[in-house]
Amino acid sequence: xxxxxxxxxxxxxxxxxxxxxxxxxxxxxxxxxxxxxxxxxxxxxxxxxxxxxxxxxxxxxxxxxxxxxxxxxxxxxxxxxxxxxxxxxxxxxxxxxxxxxxxxxxxxxxxxxxxxxxxxxxxxxxxxxxxxxxxxxxxxxxxxxxxxxxxxxxxxxxxxxxxxxxxxxxxxxxxxxxxxxxxxxxxxxxxxxxxxxxxxxxxxxxxxxxxxxxxxxxxxxxxxxxxxxxxxxxxxxxxxxxxxxxxxxxxxxxxxxxxxxxxxxxxxxxxxxxxxxxxxxxxxxxxxxxxxxxxxxxxxxxxxxxxxxxxxxxxxxxxxxxxxxxxx
Amino acid sequence: xxxxxxxxxxxxxxxxxxxxxxxxxxxxxxxxxxxxxxxxxxxxxxxxxxxxxxxxxxxxxxxxxxxxxxxxxxxxxxxxxxxxxxxxxxxxxxxxxxxxxxxxxxxxxxxxxxxxxxxxxxxxx
Numbered sequence: 001x002x003x004x005x006x007x008x009x010x011x012x013x014x015x016x017x018x019x020x021x022x023x024x025x026x027x028x029x030x031x032x033x034x035x036x037x038x039x040x041x042x043x044x045x046x047x048x049x050x051x052x053x054x055x056x057x058x059x060x061x062x063x064x065x066x067x068x069x070x071x072x073x074x075x076x077x078x079x080x081x082x083x084x085x086x087x088x089x090x091x092x093x094x095x096x097x098x099x100x101x102x103x104x105x106x107x108x109x110x111x112x113x114x115x116x117x118x119x120x121x122x123x124x125x126x127x128x129x130x131x132x133x134x135x136x137x138x139x140x141x142x143x144x145x146x147x148x149x150x151x152x153x154x155x156x157x158x159x160x161x162x163x164x165x166x167x168x169x170x171x172x173x174x175x176x177x178x179x180x181x182x183x184x185x186x187x188x189x190x191x192x193x194x195x196x197x198x199x200x201x202x203x204x205x206x207x208x209x210x211x212x213x214x215x216x217x218x219x220x221x222x223x224x225x226x227x228x229x230x231x232x233x234x235x236x237x238x239x240x241x242x243x244x245x246x247x248x249x250x251x252x253x254x255x256x257x258x259x260x261x262x263x264x265x266x267x268x269x270x271x272x273x274x275x276x277x278x279x280x281x282x283x284x285x286x287x288x289x290x291x292x293x294x295x296x297x298x299x300x301x302x303x304x305x306x307x308x309x310x311x312x313x314x315x316x317x318x319x320x321x322x323x324x325x326x327x328x
Numbered sequence: 329x330x331x332x333x334x335x336x337x338x339x340x341x342x343x344x345x346x347x348x349x350x351x352x353x354x355x356x357x358x359x360x361x362x363x364x365x366x367x368x369x370x371x372x373x374x375x376x377x378x379x380x381x382x383x384x385x386x387x388x389x390x391x392x393x394x395x396x397x398x399x400x401x402x403x404x405x406x407x408x409x410x411x412x413x414x415x416x417x418x419x420x421x422x423x424x425x426x427x428x429x430x431x432x433x434x435x436x437x438x439x440x441x442x443x444x445x446x447x448x449x450x451x452x453x
Binding site for chain 1: 340356357358360379380381382384387390393394395396399400401403404447450451
């Protein structure tokens with residue numbers, strides 16, 4: 001780890017005014033310190049934001065929840081209002097990392113996790129995300145864990161978060177604050193596809209800090225399911241994950257949300273596919289059609305074609321489990 | 329705040345409670361809690377395994393909750409209440425979790441046992 005200086009501001013405006021070109025915010029530190037130990041991240045100054053008043057979960061006037069950016073992953077997953085109203089989010093959070101890491105990692109930081117692409121983490125090889133313009137060895141290399149949707153010739157990395165897949169399905173809103181003031185970003189717009197600038201994971205400006213994640217009022221509590229498929233049953237990143245949520249009228253689908261993890265540079269959602277399902281009855285046939293539509297544009301690399309088949313089956317299973325309750 | 333300014337890298341003073349004892353410590357910003365415990369305080373019960381938050385051998389309790397000491401900066405523990413494996417026993421009386429590990433022979437090679445015990449205590453908390 002390189003030497004760096006340190007400061008601990010007491011409020012958000014102080015924090016965003018401390019930001020310089022080589023500084024980084026730190027909260028849980030579970031990803032940033034790991035990247036610093038690998039010399040992938042080399043900040044000259046760390047701004048410790050754990051003293052900021054962003055640790056509350058509160059109900060909003062519109063019946064949703066406002067989750068402070070510093071709420072730990074563990075506190076979020078086990079929060080009574082999250083467990084009872086947004087079980088999809090609790091399930092997704094608990095599917096990730098380990099209990100130790102979930103006690104440390106923050107809600108805001110979860111959104112800012114970097115990819116776990118092996119080449120990104122190996123500073124002895126090129127990587128367009130780490131060193132823009134240097135090349136992408138993953139494209140023709142060991143790419144079993146890489147993207148099948150939305151990738152570019154510059155980058156085939158995937159976003160590693162489970163929480164974010166649920167937040168995409170729930171249409172969360174990201175509240176941020178920078179030197180120019182506050183703004184909100186729809187979750188679907190927060191993360192970027194790699195295109196020709198894979199070094200940029202999201203739409204945050206350098207001086208902007210995530211202050212809260214807002215959830216709209218809960219409509220899917222009875223019929224949602226987070227299904228994570230990985231190489232072992234605990235403490236592994238998703239090969240494919242599915243956040244499925246249904247609003248049913250009898251067995252007719254009034255509304256549906258479907259998001260995939262482990263397959264793209266961001267949580268993958270396709271509103272046209274959700275539209276296909278609306279007004280249709282719950283049936284395996286309809287779920288298979290949705291899965292096929294979701295994966296129509298999937299492009300396999302040499303070692304990850306299995307993900308297309310796996311995602312197809314996982315979508316059908318997650319929707320089926322959601323339809324019958326699914327919160328196990 | 330410039331990194332080229334040596335003053336910026338000065339040690340910071342932190343106050344915390346470690347295994348029940350109030351401590352005042354000077355730490356460099358980049359010192360992890362794990363290195364503080366092992367290198368500066370000679371509390372070597374907490375083990376360095378992967379040093380990347382994966383193995384859990386460095387698990388300690390911060391404010392009663394289990395965390396990875398290797399991915400925690402010591403400087404960010406200012407004001408915290410920390411318990412390591414050395415702080416679980418009450419004098420010669422082992423913590424019930426330590427007794428349970430011995431009774432049920434819950435060891436592998438033993439290297440990461442302190443982390444496992446702290447993690448189990450965190451679970452029970």
